[in-house]
Amino acid sequence: MSIENGWWHRARWVESPNQDSRPQNEISLLLLHSISLPPHEYGGPYIERLFTNRLTADEHPFFATIAGLRVSAHLLIRRSGECIQFVPFHRRAWHAGRSCWHDGDETRYALNDFSIGIELEGDEITPYKEAQYRVLAEATKSLCRQYPALSPERITSHARVAPRRKTDPGPAFDWAYYRQCLQSL
Numbered sequence: 001m002s003i004e005n006g007w008w009h010r011a012r013w014v015e016s017p018n019q020d021s022r023p024q025n026e027i028s029l030l031l032l033h034s035i036s037l038p039p040h041e042y043g044g045p046y047i048e049r050l051f052t053n054r055l056t057a058d059e060h061p062f063f064a065t066i067a068g069l070r071v072s073a074h075l076l077i078r079r080s081g082e083c084i085q086f087v088p089f090h091r092r093a094w095h096a097g098r099s100c101w102h103d104g105d106e107t108r109y110a111l112n113d114f115s116i117g118i119e120l121e122g123d124e125i126t127p128y129k130e131a132q133y134r135v136l137a138e139a140t141k142s143l144c145r146q147y148p149a150l151s152p153e154r155i156t157s158h159a160r161v162a163p164r165r166k167t168d169p170g171p172a173f174d175w176a177y178y179r180q181c182l183q184s185l
Contacts, residue, residue, distance in 0.1 A: 003146045006088025010138060011075060016051045016086035018072035018094045022113055027089065028149035029103075029115035030140065031096055033073065033158045034122045034169040038062045042079050042121055051076070051086045070094060073117040075139060081131030083139065089147070093117050099161035111161060116143060116150075124170025133174070137181035152182060 002009050037046035038060045046063075049055040050071065057067040072093045076084045087093035095117030101108045108114070118139065122128050144150045157173070158166040 003089065003142055006090040008075070008083070008085055008089075008139065008142060010135070010142070011083040011085035013085050014048060014052065016072040016093070017053060018051065018070045019087040019091045022090065022092045024113065025090070026114040026149065027116060027147040028154060029101060029111065030143065030150055030155040031111065031115045031117050031158060031161065032136075032155065032169050032173070033095060033117060033119045034124065034173070035073075035076070035119045036121060036123050040123050040126070047076055047119070047121065048084065073119040075116075075118045076121065077118065077132050077135050077139070078121045079129045079132060081129070081135045083135050089116055089143070095119070096158070097162060098165065099158070101156070101161050116147075120169055120173070122169065122172065124167050125172050127172050128169070128174070133178055133181050136178060137185055140182055141185050152179065 007013055035047055036042055037050060039062060046055060053070065055063055055067050057064040072086045073095045074085060074087045074089055074093045092112050094112060096111035096115060099111050101111055118136065120128055120132055158168045
């Protein structure tokens with residue numbers, strides 16, 4: 001699947017206002033996340049509403065704690081395998097928060113500046129679906145072809161770059177199986 005003007009043809013496009021320019025035009029890290037809204041519930045419009053600033057606090061008690069957030073990701077891969085793109089890859093999505101990446105001998109901050117964020121609909125305890133691994137592998141292959149600084153060695157989790165703050169995608173994510181899916185493409 002091709003990427004044109006920063007948009008992946010495999011994805012449904014829903015542009016988020018929560019984006020801006022990358023300061024160096026560098027894309028060299030793929031960062032995996034998980035999200036479910038409300039927590040541990042799947043389906044529904046709430047993730048899309050969060051990433052487009054349309055989530056209202058009165059729809060669920062949990063939403064009062066996050067309704068004012070201004071966040072986004074480049075891609076969301078639903079449990080069904082549906083893929084939604086919110087931010088073109090050449091633009092900066094707001095997904096990593098306070099985090100750092102040990103890049104060789106250098107510790108780097110402001111990961112949104114040089115990373116692509118992919119959210120998997122899920123949580124840290126529920127196994128992810130086969131369709132998600134398949135679409136994630138396809139997206140990863142497309143991204144690595146389009147952006148040569150990306151490679152399987154430059155894929156990590158939100159938990160790894162923000163260990164005191166985040167746990168996603170968590171132990172339910174099967175890294176070995178994901179890498180196997182990548183190799184099979």
